[in-house]
Amino acid sequence: MPHHALKLAPQDCGDCPIRHRAVCSRCDGPELARLEEMKYYRSFEAGQTIVWSGDRMDFVASVVSGIASLTQTMEDGRRQIVGLLLPSDFVGRPGRVATPFDVTATTDLVMCCFRRKPFEEMMAATPHVAQRLLEMTLDELDAAREWMLLLGRKTAREKIASLLTILARRDTGLKAKAAKGAISFDLPLTREEMADYLGLTLETVSRQMNALKRDGVVELGEKRRIVVPNFDRLAEETGDDADGGFLS
Amino acid sequence: MPHHALKLAPQDCGDCPIRHRAVCSRCDGPELARLEEMKYYRSFEAGQTIVWSGDRMDFVASVVSGIASLTQTMEDGRRQIVGLLLPSDFVGRPGRVATPFDVTATTDLVMCCFRRKPFEEMMAATPHVAQRLLEMTLDELDAAREWMLLLGRKTAREKIASLLTILARRDTGLKAKAAKGAISFDLPLTREEMADYLGLTLETVSRQMNALKRDGVVELGEKRRIVVPNFDRLAEETGDDADGGFLS
DNA sequence: CCATTGCCTTGATCAGGATCAAATGAAAGG
DNA sequence: CCTTTCATTTGATCCTGATCAAGGCAATGG
Numbered sequence: 001m002p003h004h005a006l007k008l009a010p011q012d013c014g015d016c017p018i019r020h021r022a023v024c025s026r027c028d029g030p031e032l033a034r035l036e037e038m039k040y041y042r043s044f045e046a047g048q049t050i051v052w053s054g055d056r057m058d059f060v061a062s063v064v065s066g067i068a069s070l071t072q073t074m075e076d077g078r079r080q081i082v083g084l085l086l087p088s089d090f091v092g093r094p095g096r097v098a099t100p101f102d103v104t105a106t107t108d109l110v111m112c113c114f115r116r117k118p119f120e121e122m123m124a125a126t127p128h129v130a131q132r133l134l135e136m137t138l139d140e141l142d143a144a145r146e147w148m149l150l151l152g153r154k155t156a157r158e159k160i161a162s163l164l165t166i167l168a169r170r171d172t173g174l175k176a177k178a179a180k181g182a183i184s185f186d187l188p189l190t191r192e193e194m195a196d197y198l199g200l201t202l203e204t205v206s207r208q209m210n211a212l213k214r215d216g217v218v219e220l221g222e223k224r225r226i227v228v229p230n231f232d233r234l235a236e237e238t239g240d241d242a243d244g245g246f247l248s
Numbered sequence: 249m250p251h252h253a254l255k256l257a258p259q260d261c262g263d264c265p266i267r268h269r270a271v272c273s274r275c276d277g278p279e280l281a282r283l284e285e286m287k288y289y290r291s292f293e294a295g296q297t298i299v300w301s302g303d304r305m306d307f308v309a310s311v312v313s314g315i316a317s318l319t320q321t322m323e324d325g326r327r328q329i330v331g332l333l334l335p336s337d338f339v340g341r342p343g344r345v346a347t348p349f350d351v352t353a354t355t356d357l358v359m360c361c362f363r364r365k366p367f368e369e370m371m372a373a374t375p376h377v378a379q380r381l382l383e384m385t386l387d388e389l390d391a392a393r394e395w396m397l398l399l400g401r402k403t404a405r406e407k408i409a410s411l412l413t414i415l416a417r418r419d420t421g422l423k424a425k426a427a428k429g430a431i432s433f434d435l436p437l438t439r440e441e442m443a444d445y446l447g448l449t450l451e452t453v454s455r456q457m458n459a460l461k462r463d464g465v466v467e468l469g470e471k472r473r474i475v476v477p478n479f480d481r482l483a484e485e486t487g488d489d490a491d492g493g494f495l496s
Numbered sequence: 497c498c499a500t501t502g503c504c505t506t507g508a509t510c511a512g513g514a515t516c517a518a519a520t521g522a523a524a525g526g
Numbered sequence: 527c528c529t530t531t532c533a534t535t536t537g538a539t540c541c542t543g544a545t546c547a548a549g550g551c552a553a554t555g556g
Contacts, residue, residue, distance in 0.1 A: 070393065072393070072394070072396075072397045074397070074401065074487055074488075074489075075489055076487075078401040078487075079401070080396055080397040080400045080401045082393035082396045082397065083393065093386050094382065095379065095382065095383045095386070096383070096386060100390050100393070100394075101393065123379070124375065124379070127372065127375045127378065130375065130378040130379050130382055131343065131371070131372070131378050133382055134342065134343065134378055134381055134382045134385060135343045135344070137382060137385045137386060137389060138341050138343070138344060138385060140389055141385060141388055141389050141392060142348050144389060144392040144393055144396065145318065145320070145330035145331065145348070145349065145392055146320070146348075147396060148320075148328060148330045148392065148395060148396060148399055149320045149322070149328040149330065151396055151399035151400045151447065152328045152399045152446070152447025153322065153326040153327070153328045153447060154326075198400070199399065199400025199401060239322055239324075239326075240322075241322075241323055
């Protein structure tokens, strides 16, 4: 009962990450070949909405490049980002037609898509795939629950530090134990988007970012460049216990 | 490609809800019969911890009666309940050995369990099951994300109203459009547990509960009895849009 | 019966983050 | 170059919910 849980870095995935993340790369049945044939790409500009909450979404997809976000809005305008989709992340709800959240392109975005119908047929014909998707969904659920702790109990400073930690890790190639040296990456979110993700206001985000800068935890370069001189120092600010790693 | 998404009320499930929620009741293969044979029950007293975060959990289970909760704790004691498990809910992570959260019995609790190994074997042999579990997990993910909006953006009063709405609906038999008349149910949580679920303090919960009472939205009876004279009135307090229903 | 314990309420005060408002800076376009 | 726009910073003030501290009330047990 192999689990095929290998999680390749995006650059290893060729032009279609879904084959590696959602569908095991080691099990090339005819169905997968068929799937390969029917994939297609869609590009979106920053700010564009991909699906509105409540609409039907007739495809599943995998983020190739850029960032998408799942957003929920209350009628008085309060917004909460409930999921960030980074390259290699999967979007879609096999077995579900309507989307409960807005899906929007936060940056310019390319996705690799499959129409839902044939994808579901393939799923039914290829048991591995449903299992793999189940595991991915369980991981997302874990991440969502971790975020609930952040939203419910962490201070503004801890929230910011947690977000930066996550982005730094993703950007630095998923290595938990990153290089001892300085890490740097480009922040892909505006202050407002960070605020909507963290349950804060943009002013508070700005202030806390500068507080972390004053305290030497991060350096804020030109053009949203973030430099983290000491990753462990940043990690301490998150309020999480030392390891913080995910388990299998 | 039937989806078997039927979601029976607990009382319809006989003695083992898992057959209906996790495993389609309409597809009785030999594997399911085998599963039926190997089910066993476990009881826990209120307050008892079922699994600690990080421990391996060697079974999957379904809540038969009582309430369990998934909890995350920071080392300084801040706690967040990240999931409430009501009767007929599924607990467990097929394909995952370690639990990332504490699972505790909030009230006296009975669960219907299956050892993980044979359950996973059955899953592999019965494709329906993986698909059904995937759908359940997607639903949980939706619920978690809805909760993220609550934690990040709602006021204390809206949080309380949202929780009461959910509990009332569950307790009144999952009917979205409940009877026009008064609804009443027993609150299964202490003020502290409500606080930990909502990201508040118990004092704030107490104050807002009494505020809702003063405003005639709910009545607080003896022994945690809640009476909701007008459900729509309560629903208005949640901040959600009118329908608020889940979609398929 | 009284003491204890657990749960809930209520009050007083505090503080973290929200809100309102303005200024700065950088990029884009005419 | 000047204007516009958008993102960000910074300041002043306010307010919601946290914190600290008692007190009430039932249930339980000696």
